[in-house]
Amino acid sequence: MAVRKIEDNIYSVGAIDWDxxxxxxxxxxxxxxxxxxxxxxxSEKAALIDTVNPTKIDELLANLEQLGIxxxxxxxxxxxxxxxxxxxxxVLDKFPQVKVVTNPKCKTFLMELLLIPEDKFIQKSxxxxxxxxxxxxxxxxxxxxxxxxxxxxxxxxxKIIFTCxxxxxxxxxxxxxxxxxxxxxxxxxxxxxxxxxxxxKTVRNNLDKIKDYDIQIIxxxxxxxxxxxxxxxxxxxxxxxxxxxxxxxxxxxxxxGSTEIMVEKLVDKLLQEGxxxxxxxxxxxxxGELAMALVDCATVxxxxxxxxxxxxxxxxxxxxxxxxxxxxIKFISVIGSYGWxxxxxxxxxxxxxxxxxxxxxxxxxxxxxKQDDIKAVESLAETIAQKHKQAGIF
Numbered sequence: 001m002a003v004r005k006i007e008d009n010i011y012s013v014g015a016i017d018w019d020x021x022x023x024x025x026x027x028x029x030x031x032x033x034x035x036x037x038x039x040x041x042x043s044e045k046a047a048l049i050d051t052v053n054p055t056k057i058d059e060l061l062a063n064l065e066q067l068g069i070x071x072x073x074x075x076x077x078x079x080x081x082x083x084x085x086x087x088x089x090x091v092l093d094k095f096p097q098v099k100v101v102t103n104p105k106c107k108t109f110l111m112e113l114l115l116i117p118e119d120k121f122i123q124k125s126x127x128x129x130x131x132x133x134x135x136x137x138x139x140x141x142x143x144x145x146x147x148x149x150x151x152x153x154x155x156x157x158x159k160i161i162f163t164c165x166x167x168x169x170x171x172x173x174x175x176x177x178x179x180x181x182x183x184x185x186x187x188x189x190x191x192x193x194x195x196x197x198x199x200x201k202t203v204r205n206n207l208d209k210i211k212d213y214d215i216q217i218i219x220x221x222x223x224x225x226x227x228x229x230x231x232x233x234x235x236x237x238x239x240x241x242x243x244x245x246x247x248x249x250x251x252x253x254x255x256x257g258s259t260e261i262m263v264e265k266l267v268d269k270l271l272q273e274g275x276x277x278x279x280x281x282x283x284x285x286x287x288g289e290l291a292m293a294l295v296d297c298a299t300v301x302x303x304x305x306x307x308x309x310x311x312x313x314x315x316x317x318x319x320x321x322x323x324x325x326x327x328x329i330k331f332i333s334v335i336g337s338y339g340w341x342x343x344x345x346x347x348x349x350x351x352x353x354x355x356x357x358x359x360x361x362x363x364x365x366x367x368x369x370k371q372d373d374i375k376a377v378e379s380l381a382e383t384i385a386q387k388h389k390q391a392g393i394f
Contacts (some may be wrong), residue, residue, distance in 0.1 A: 002191035003063045003174045006217065006225065007158045009041040009135075013048075013063035015056035018172045025082075025288065027194050028288050032172030033185060034081055039064065040155065040160060042132020045073040047101070049153060049162050050221060051087030061089055061094060066138065069391040071095065074122070074130070076137070077102040078164035079150050084221055089114055101130060103141055105149035105390050124151075139208065145201040146195050152210070159216040165195060166206065167232045169223030178224045181231050186292075187223065188232060192239050193291035198326045201335065204240035244298040244328055245391050248384060250279040251290060251318045254302025258337040261369050261376050263303045266335060269381035282314045287321060298393050299384055300357075302348065307363075308339035310347045323354045331387055334362035335377060337369070360384065 004012045014037035021029050030364075035052035038061055046069065052060045064072075065340055072095045075105040077085055088110070093239070100110065101122045110116050123129070126141035140152040145166045153162040169187040178184045196203050211233075218226040218233075226232050248270055254260035263279055280290050300322065304315035311319070332355065334345055345362055363380050365373040388394055 006038070006176070007160065009096075010158060010160065011039050011067060012219075012225075013037050013039050013060060013067065015052045015059040016172045016174075017053065017056065023170065026161070026287075027170075028286050030286070030288070031170065033222050034169040034172055036219065036223075037071075037087075039067065039220060039388070040135060040137075041069075041134040042131060044133030046071060046075040047076055047130075047132055048072050048091065048136065049076045049219075050084045050164070051091055052073065052082045054086035054090075057087040057090045061090065066240060072098050072257060073132075073290050074101045076153055076162075077106055077110060078152065078221070079147055080106050080113055080149060082113065084116060084164070085110060092116070092120065093095075094194070099172070101139075103139070103151050106151065109149055119201045124189045125227070132164040142206040142209065144199040145206050146199055147172045150310050151295045154213055154215075159214050160219055161210065161213060162219045164221050164314050166220060167218050167226065167236065168201075168220035171223040171245050171278055172282065175223055175224050176229070177227045181228070184196070184224065185235060188235060189239065189295060190288050190292045191193055191222070191293050192236070194252055194288055197239075197291070197295065198324060198327065200240050200328065203236070205239065207236055239295050243329060244330055244393060245296040246275055246388055247293075247297040248275055248277045248299045248301060249290075249293050250277060250301045250303060251282050251285070251315075252279060252335075253282045253305070253312050253314045254303070255312070257309070259303045259305050259335065261383065262337070262363070262365070262373070265299060265369075265374050265377045268274070269378045270384065272387060273381055273385035274394070275381075275385060282318050290318070290321070291325055294322070294325060294329070297327070297329060298379060298388055298391070299360075300327075300329050301335060301380075301384075302336065304336040304344060305338065306344050307383075308343040309337075309342040311344045316347070316351070320347055323352050326354050329355065329357045330391055330393070331360055331384065332357045333360040333380060333384070334364065335380065337360075337365045337367060339367065351352045359388070
């Protein structure tokens with residue numbers, strides 16, 4: 001990533017990872033990502049806001065050299081995860097006078113993860129400030145967005161807030177600022193779904209915490225910057241609200257066709273009932289797409305055959321993700337078939353302990369779907385429609 005000016009004496013000096021396709025060995029990155037680092041040159045002191053993933057440290061150091069940075073006084077560390085902090089040891093080697101400014105919890109993590117000596121730290125608490133001369137930084141502790149030690153930094157003079165993972169997007173783009181907001185909305189929603197949704201209520205609280213700041217630019221740790229803060233803040237208010245849409249998500253897998261037939265009949269009937277429905281074949285699905293669909297939907301119906309007395313292992317994986325992501329769904333149910341018996345429903349119920357959703361009686365049949373089985377599936381669709389209407393979701 002080339003050095004790019006944001007405001008006078010404030011530059012983007014991070015790196016774009018065009019080719020990365022998996023994050024944390026879990027999250028697909030169809031459009032790559034970026035590791036945003038920023039340098040702030042005050043009249044008396046200079047501060048680096050976060051670093052980059054260790055694989056891109058050479059690019060960060062080259063960008064600092066290109067800017068003629070011969071002295072850095074502070075590294076502001078918002079978050080100890082290595083895609084933000086991994087370059088800190090190299091920056092400390094090159095600029096040995098640097099102090100790492102962070103909160104006590106992040107300090108502990110950095111000492112454990114990167115073996116940074118304790119005497120290298122300056123600790124800050126919520127609302128504390130740091131002067132660079134003509135620029136004043138204020139630190140805002142924002143826990144569980146998405147780690148317990150996350151903090152943000154606000155520059156009063158420039159009205160810029162550096163938000164760490166908050167408002168980010170895994171998106172490799174040459175654009176410094178968000179230009180195509182329709183396209184960015186999808187990337188930002190996917191990012192929220194995969195990373196922030198499990199902490200929805202805490203994220204909402206932190207959104208309220210910054211609402212009275214005069215913000216002209218939001219500078220996250222991944223993806224483009226926002227010079228129209230209202231766009232991304234309004235999106236987060238929607239995603240973190242308790243409101244759901246008239247949508248049903250159907251993640252499913254079928255071994256010999258029985259469950260797939262049930263899914264097809266359910267989808268057809270839900271569409272007839274005026275409900276937007278989206279089926280996902282689990283083995284073919286990008287989990288990011290599944291997570292993103294969970295942000296708004298009111299109901300999830302899992303389709304699974306019975307394997308060795310329980311749900312199919314791929315269906316169990318989907319249920320595990322559902323429970324971990326904690327979407328705001330209102331209703332959940334199960335459809336599927338079995339051959340000689342099993343405890344599929346009990347198994348699923350034992351996993352979804354994080355969900356505050358009503359269980360609609362499932363339709364689990366023996367063998368190939370027969371006429372009465374199809375009627376039961378259609379009745380389930382009618383019940384879902386009735387539940388949505390009663391909840392005021394239509």
